[in-house]
Amino acid sequence: MTAAAEGFSQIGRPLPRREDRRLLTGTGRFVDDIAIPGALHATFLRSPHAHARIRAIDTSAAAAMPGVVAVVTGRDVAEWTTTLQMAPAIEGLVPTAMTTLPLDKVRFQGDLVCCVVATDRYRAEDAAEAVEVEYDILPAVPDMGAALAEGAPLVDDSLASNRLAHQLFAAGDVAARRRGAHAVVEAEFAQQRMTHVPIETRGCAAVWDEGRAHLTFHVGNQVPHPLRTQLARRLSLSESQITVICPDIGGGFGQKIALYREELTVAALAMRLKRPVRWREDRLENLQAACHAREATCRTRASVAEDGRILGLELDIREDFGAYSFFPGNYIARVIALILTGPYRISDYSYEITVALTNKCGVGPMRAPMAMTSWVMDGTLDAVARKLGLDPLAVRRVNMLSPEDLPYTMATGEVLEDITPRETLEAVVGAVGYEEFRRRQTEARAEGRHLGLGLCSVVESTTYGSRFYKSAGIPGSGHEAAWVRIEPTGVVNASVGLMGTGQGYETPLAQAVAEGLGVDTAQVRIALGNTDVAPYGMGSRGARGATAGGGALFLCARKAQAHVLTVAAHMLNLNSADELRLTDGQVERRVAGTWTAAGIGLADVARIAYLDPTALPGGVEPGLDFSLSYDPPPMTYSNSAHACEVEVDRETGRVAIRRYVVAEDCGTVLNPIVVRGQQQGAVAMGLSGALMEQVFYDETGQNLSSTLADYLLATACDLPDFEILPLHTPSRRTPAGIKGMAEGGVMGAIGALTNAVNDALAPFGAVAERLPLSAPYIRGLIAGRR
Known part of the structure; x- marks a missing residue:
């Protein structure tokens, strides 16, 4: 992770985040400043x-x-x-x-x-x-049950009912798979209402x-x-x-x-x-x-073979959207349903989506709007393992896609390619010592201690290109735009339509420009967040910062390099720029298979382009100002596997996380420092939400959690160190092979932690089906099963 990515000189370098100096010294500039x-x-x-x-x-x-x-x-x-x-x-x-x-x-x-x-x-x-x-x-309508009841008071008086969205989808024949199954396994998953707390x-x-x-x-x-x-x-x-x-x-986190x-x-x-x-x-x-987020309930019905293979899967998802619709009401639930099957081989699949208005704060996207996806899928596999008496790892292996299955078209039509789910799963299984853990778990139970190990495999949607929105019926674009301007002295300014909210964009985006142009990253300045300066782009959401934003800048910088080398060839009295390249701002020429300095650099080309345009080749306009719009693939995917070890105190219900391991494949890494920070932050956010965060409303619709004394957040003291195993493979469909990875950690953390708690609760015959995994909730599950 400390070396530049293979084949690149600037991309992949662990350069410190440029923002950190001003943010850590108190010289940042926020709206109130x-x-x-x-x-x-x-x-x-x-x-x-x-x-x-x-x-x-x-x-x-x-x-x-x-x-x-x-x-x-x-x-x-x-x-x-x-x-x-x-x-x-x-x-x-x-x-x-x-x-x-x-x-x-x-x-x-x-x-x-x-x-x-x-x-x-x-x-x-x-x-x-x-x-x-x-x-x-x-009368208030405080929850979905009340909202969808016959004769319920209307949240929005202009509508006929409180049902905001209802959609059905089916691929294959799930009813036939159910009739021919060895067993039918049902499971329920309830994710609580949360908020972003920037x-x-x-x-x-x-x-x-x-x-x-x-x-x-x-x-x-x-x-x-x-x-x-x-x-x-x-x-x-x-x-x-x-x-x-x-x-x-x-x-921001979507808020x-x-x-x-x-x-x-x-x-x-x-x-x-x-x-x-x-x-x-x-x-x-x-x-x-x-803005609130998350509140949804999923019920799955899996028709399975004797070895745990899923023959057919049915999903019923219900989402509480609150009082107002700032976003299309089906959007979040549909993304969950669209990618639910993730890295597993499931061709017969159906879903039903129901979204309702209630008398609560409106809902919008929160980092990983599809956060519960991997928990629902891997939790269903764990339910299959419990029902059939099988090892949960064996059930995953029998259902998981193999390299020879790729590219794989999911039942919903989404195409998975350039992902490594089996490799990342085996990596975390090996890292945590799966068989050794089972031995330790047995010994601990004999001592009255309850350890659990949870696994969760994640396929994370990233690029969200324009065709994705078109196919989903959502208005808007997924493109991104960039400009790169080389100034008369050879320094480089660049901009893109993104806006960072703490991710550390300025350094990795500068690396994308530097790599595409052929200069050192220190030579590049990134300007963000001013609509008079930046080109019109769709901004930061999902995990599209690197894929769409970095991709647009990389391609624009490539365009700039080609122009610069055309001028350089003319300056060197060459007929073509085919044997020229720009490295660290200097023009090099290949002679007899060896690259040698040509004696001119970017600053020389810039000076001619701006200050002596009569020396430019015919047809070349003065200046070095370039722009480009890039519409990424409809969707690309990164993937990861998470393993979480916990210990549950049977007397208090407290969940202690003992170890956390992630194997991540997010393609080409622009900057390993920034990527690691994003991975750590995403996992921390997922664990915090799964353990303690919750917006509470009473039966009259009163918010009981509107202070930080009532809305709990995990701190560093509540979370373990995160062991991250980099297993990156590039995408063949994006510039520089970038995949993105900003949200998968949230998805994997929720699933791995909950599956680990349920593994620890196995001797009690109890299953945690809702979040958060608070001590009173877990204690209640245990008390009812002793």
Whole structure:
């Protein structure tokens, strides 16, 4: 992992992250660090009720308070902004519409009621408390069961029911496989509602220039250009009237993708008041009302042969989408269903998806939206092993794809190629000493101690090219765009449409440019997060940063190199550039099979290109400025295998993780330091969620977990060291062989940990079917089976 990737000089080097210096010395620049003279501060009054009609809002007392500039309601803001229509033409998906602020009904505790703008945040918050609201409280719909019940109160009054999406799919004949099976095994998996908890909560600052009729919008967002498009559409502006600037961002994890109602309101107020307006939510608001994720239940039915081979698999997935739809309601559940079978040979497969609205905060993608996929699949295999009395590793081996099976077309039509599931599985099995562990486990049980070992194999979807969205019926693009500009002195500036939220993009993306161009990485500067500077791209989401962003920059740099060498050939009086290359910024020429210095470098070419264009070859324009758009394959996949060893305390129910091993194949590694950090962070996030994170709502729809005293997060003290085995093989379908890997660690951690706990619980005949694996939950499982 410390050497450059095979065949590359810059890609694969373990260079320190450039961002770290400013972030660790306190000189980073976040939205709150941007000084805006005369800026007003916005705060939002939020509903204390989960479901209620707004009968009246009295803002007079608040408006009369010192320093208060404006108090606006939903009806005010509706005059300045358009309605969000979430209505892609997807079969089984119900179209929805959302005003910027509610007009007459709130749908969850923490929903927006009105906005107060004052000369400082303290006055704005004091004034918000003075607003008087008259509510008619309505019955809440706190969960899917209540939402889908006959005669349930409607979350969205414009819809016929609370069912937001319903889709069916079948390949092969699962009913026939069930009839001919040796056994039919059913299993259930319930993932709890969670939220993202970025270090930096949501916030923005809007500056309206009345003279130029131009909006500058400072915001921490993962997709600057799509955000600008949404702002333009909702504010009835052209995109040329808006500049979105994203400075350093303190974490996103998917929470900072949508254009939220608060951000749109702030922008509209800046235009209306003709003064800068800024907003920053507090932690309670973030936990209560920013964006939630995950809450879904999966039931599987596996028709199996005597040796544990899966003949047919049926999936029923139900997802609680909360009160509002910022994303297509079927999107997350469909990705889970689409790739569920993962690295296993299953041709007869069906699924049913049901998504419902409830009186909770709306749901969106969170790092690995398909997080429960691998837990459901490998957990089903473990259920098969329990039912048939087989070893869980043997069941995996009999079902797993082999190298000779690849490329393999999954039942859903997805194509798996250039992955190594069997190799990564055997690597972690060997690393943990599977047979030796079974011996230790038996000895420990004789002593009253309960050890468990869980395995989980992951196939992680990465590129999300435009054809994937097209086939899924989701509007939008998966392309990425890049530009590379070589300045007159030979230094290199480059940009791409991504925006980092802490991943460390600046260094590996510079390495991709340096490799493609043929210069040292130190010579390249990456500019991100400004829509006036960066080309229009689809931003950061999924694991597409390296595959789409790095791929676009690498290809653009290759294009630049070809041009540079054409000019160099002319300078060297050569007829062709075929025998030239650029290495560390110097032109080399191959003579008699040996590469030798040609006596000129990139700086010499740049000087001619800019300052002496008459010396350029005929037909070559002055300057060295290049752009390129890249649409990656519809989908590519990376893969990994996870092994987790735990010990469960039978008296307290506490789960202690003793060892964690990952074998990872994510293709060509741009920077091993950054990749390792992403692997560690993803596994940590998965373990934290599986162990302790949960958003709690009571039967009336009240959020009981809106502080960090109630919403628990794992710390370094709760997590083990992660042993990572690199087994990377390049993709043949992406530039430089990049695959991506930012989310697979979450997927594998959930499955490996839960499977390990169930292995430890085997003597009690208990199975953990829901998350989190809290001590009270585990203790209850054991107590019921002693």
